[in-house]
Amino acid sequence: MPTTFTGLALLLVLLLPGLTYTVVRERKGSDRRLTPFRETGAVVFCSVLTELAALALFAIMRGLLPNLTPDIGRLVREGASYARTHYAELAWWAGGLLLLACIFAALAAAFTGSRPHSSATSAWWVMFEKWFPGENPIVGCTLEDGSYIEGRQASFNVSSEDSPDRDLVLIEPLKYRAPGATETHALPWGAACVSARRIVTMLVSYPPAPEQEESAAGAGAGAQVSAPAAS
Structure with a gap:
């Protein structure tokens, strides 16, 4: 852990966008347990990439609006003297660029988190989300x-x-069927929690595809039209 304020600030700048990416991705996609090395590498890589994108946008704004953006050349040449004179402007721009990098990271996580590869997901995720x-x-x-128990999937x-x-x-x-019974009965309760440890087989019923619905509707219309001719 850093022991100085400068070290703490650099740590936040380096990790905050990557942490944003990780949190949003966990909420949107499958929760994959990575090794500490890979997780740290993903956080740092995402932070560096989004911060470079934010700096690139700042460079464009600097070229278009030189009077409204900090003079990085003077900051490099004059150092602390320039920072003391323009500390408020530098603080606002630094915070804004960091926030922009976090927004970029959140957008990247929202876009990629809902489309994980099948190799990084469970069978439940493939059946319910993919x-x-x-x-x-x-x-x-x-x-x-x-x-046997049947119901509409609410959470997994x-x-x-x-x-x-x-x-x-x-x-x-x-719906529920007791062991050894042949008939399935409706249950009066609103929800049920099923342990994966007790499940032997899982069957999933998906909604019909749009083309199937159109074919069924067309077949029904054709039957209605031909019915008078048959009589």
Whole structure:
């Protein structure tokens, strides 16, 4: 940890955009557990890349609006004397560029976090998010005791590891079949929590594709038109 104010400021500048990227990506995508080395490298790389983008934008603004931006050449040549005279302007611009870098990092995480590669996700993520993102499909689970439960998927663990130590939340309409029974009955409750450790088989029902709906509608219309001719 840094022991001086300058060291602390440099640490924040170096890590804050990368930390923003990591937090937003965890909220948007699959939670993949990285090694400390890879996680630190991703944070630093993202911070450096977004800060370079913010500096590039500052350079463009410097060329277009020289009277409204700090003179970096004088800051390099004069050093502390220029900083003491223009400390308020430098502080505002430094904070603004850091905030801009964090915004760039958040946008990058929002764009890439919802599209993780299948190799970095669990089977649950592939079934619930990759193929039909934003949908809440009907899920049926056969449990290890032979029972069966069905409901609409409401929440699931986004960890990239296919671990048995996670849960699946189903909401109404809920259906249940007891072990050894042949009929499935509706449950009067609003939600159910199913442990992955007890699931043997999982079945997922997706909404029909648009082209399938159009084909079905066209077939129905054709049947209606041909019906009078048949009579």
